[in-house]
Every structure is written in structure tokens, then in C-alpha cells.
Amino acid sequence: MNETGPDTALDTAAESQAQLSAEIEAGHDAYQKGLEEGAPEELGPRRDWPPYRSSLLRHPTKDLHHADPETIELFAPVFGERDIGALEADLTVQHNGEPIGERIVVRGRVVDGQGRPVRRQLVEVWQANAAGRYIHKRDQHPAPIDPNFTGIGRMLTDDDGWYQFQTIKPGPYPWKNHFNAWRPAHIHFSLFGRELTQRIVTQMYFPGDPLFPLDPIFQSIQDPRARDRLVATYDHDVSQHEWATGYRWDIVLTGSHRTWTEPEDGDE
């Protein structure tokens, strides 16, 4: 077992949030200055981002090398109904009892950079329970495990790119990046597109979280508008009468590298 606990390679827990926040602010200031001097806008997270201590030895130091995608990279694996159980899109019914917490529905649409729906494609989610605890042996922080909640879901998007699942709103949780470090509440998402080049894993956050400015992972995205793309919105049309509140979160994958010919969905 890693004695330093979750999400840290070094024992950096002596550093204060103020130190970390100063690093984050200095990084963002440098990014803004770079923009003014003509540096390119950054739309993704920065891999080389020291405030996230675990990234120090785990980011490439060389620029990514350009490759023209070849045939296999222009297609994505195909998933079907047989890959997924009927109850996997409902994280509240996977045990004998009801999980504790605020029942929510999350709904959104997966599209590519050109706005085309990503049809019949796999969406995987995982998350902490309402107390901020994962069912994972490496999460040992003293918050209760909910015997009625595992926190794993899988689903396929529909023919128009929509996904939807029901779950419990996850709690924020502490981690050991620095002293008194807390992750904003989030749901992990794994997504496939229409071609492998569009594959991403990311995290969805909840609106108005006071932990946003303090979090080195969220703040690894330099552009504030790009950060906002990870924040769901409360959507009353998704809320269900006397049952669950609703959140909407749309996902835009990168642009297609493939010249598409109609019809576009004849892969299976």
C-alpha cells in the first residue's frame, strides 16, 4: 500500500493551501502574459503543472509529435447493448438498499467538434459517495462507506448523442497533495468518440463549488472558459417531481480528422 495515501507521490502535506494557491495564481498570470505576447491559447489541461504534485514525474517533457491519423485511428471501437447491463445507468439500484444522499439525474449530449452527435457510444462514470468516500482500497480517509453505493455506471449514448444516468451527488473529499487539500465534488467520465483520436477521460463538476479556485487539478486548465466547460448546470427540466434534482452536462470531443460521407452511422 502507498503509505502517503491517495493521489500523491511525495509527502508534500506540509505545504499550505496558501502556497499552492500562490503557485496556481503565478501559473495563470504567466499564461495570461504569454497570451498577450502571442502564445497559443491552451484548451486542455496542462500536463506539466507542478501544483498537482503527482504530475511532476509523470508528464512528458517533449512536445507531442504530430502524426497524420491512419485508418485505425480514424475509427473507434464499437460497443453494443450486450456490453452493458440494463441497470448500469442507475447507480442507486445496484444493491439491496437505497444509498444515502441527494438523488440526482445527470443528462447531456456527446458531440464532436463539428457538433455532430456521437451515437451509440460508450460512456463510463465513477465517483465517490455522498460522504466523499470511494469504494477503493486506496481511499482510507475517515468518511463512511455506503454499503448501498458502489459508484460505477456505464451506458451508451442514444441515436442523437444523449446519455443519462441516475446517481447520488458525490461529496468533496480530502487528498494529500498538500495540507488540508480538498477536491471539489466531481464525477469521473470516460468517453469515446467516432474516432480514436477523440478519446478522453475527464471530470464533471457541480456549479458554484467554493473549492474550484483551490484545486490544482481543476486549475490545471489555464483558460477560464475551458474550465467552465467541465461544470454542469442545474437544469430544472432534468429534475424529476418528488424524486431527483437534475444536472445537464454536454461534452464536446475534438474535431474529426476523417472525411465523413453520409450516412455516417453504418459501422455495425
Place this chain on the structure above:
Amino acid sequence: MSDVVTAPAREPAEGLLGPTPGQTVGPFFGYALPYTRGNELVEPGTPGAVRLHGTVYDGAGAPVPDALIEIWQTDPAGKVVARSGSLLRDGTFTGWGRAETDREGGYWFRTLNPGATEPGRAPFFVVTVFARGLQDRLFTRAYLPDATTDDAADGVALIPGALENDPLLASLEPERRATLVTAREPDGSLRFDVRLQGEGETVFLTYDEGPAAGKDGVGA
């Protein structure tokens, strides 16, 4: 200063929507993403079965025990497979697999050699790397060291010049090129180590074009 021109807030590219940024897979994916036989694209004893394996290392040369490796490949005839069943293996070859690294940073797949999608091209596995501490996934390719012919279901035959003529490999310095080519081990398996940083750093890819495409944080 009035004569300083602020960079305009550009959208990613003409006509494109702003992409959703990636975030690290974190430390807790191990109970969620790996699944039974995710790394077994074919059953034991399948003719032509090959073991693709390796170790993921960090910048200090230490193994990475909490990484996730995915492969995506053609079948031995070079065809892109469009069949479901990757999550519930039933003997269908789907061309896609997923493996988590073990305590020593190791991973393995049981699969088939990929074939060339066009005659004479060098076949490769597309490899996607995720890890705690890695903010965004990394793409790379693991080329066969000895390209298969179209009909080599149970063996390998060299296509002369396939690796040398590969456009990606040809664009790299020899020592960097070597990071993308698997090693055929004495037992017939294919070894592909991933070095996230430092000496022997694996060549990671971007498919995007433009001056910023290879820069960190761009092209998510």
C-alpha cells in the same frame, strides 16, 4: 500600455466547438474501468495469439503502478473491426482492450498481430495511456518489429522497408523512433515499455495540426 495588443480570445479552430478538457483519471479508477478479461482480446490457444506486454515508468525510472493502458488495432488481415463485445468477451475479436498496470508497473494483453491497412504499410497497435498524475491521456503507437503479411494468421513475415518507409517513424530521430517499435522476445511475445518522462521518453502523438498542436495543454 495602450500599444499592447491583447491576444484575441480565439476559438479552437474555424467552425469548431470548444472541446471539453480532459482531467486525470485519478487514483481510484481501478474499481471502475478495468473489467474481467479486458486485456484478453482472444482466448488462450487461439491460433496466432500474441502477448503484448511492458512496463510503464515515470521520470525517475520508477514503475507506475496506477496507470491504465488501452489498445486499439486492426485484425491480422488489416481490417478495422466494427464489432461490439469488448466489455463482455465471448470469443469475438473486437480489436480493443484495456489493462491496468500491476504493482510493478506491468501490463499485458493477449491479442493478435495487427495487419497492415494498406499493402506494404507498417502495422501497429494504437496505445492510449492514462495514469494518476497524468492530467490528460497520451496517444502513442506500438509498431510490430516484423510486419505481418496479409494472410499470416499464425506467423509473421517481414515486409521489407515497411518500418523504414513509415511516415511517422521516418520523421523521428533513430533513438526516438525506437521508442515506438515493439521488441520481439525469444518467446514470441511483444514488449512495449512506456516511459512517461526523461531518458528514453516515449514519443507521444497529437493528431492535430497547427503551430500549437504539440504544446502541452493544447489540442485536448
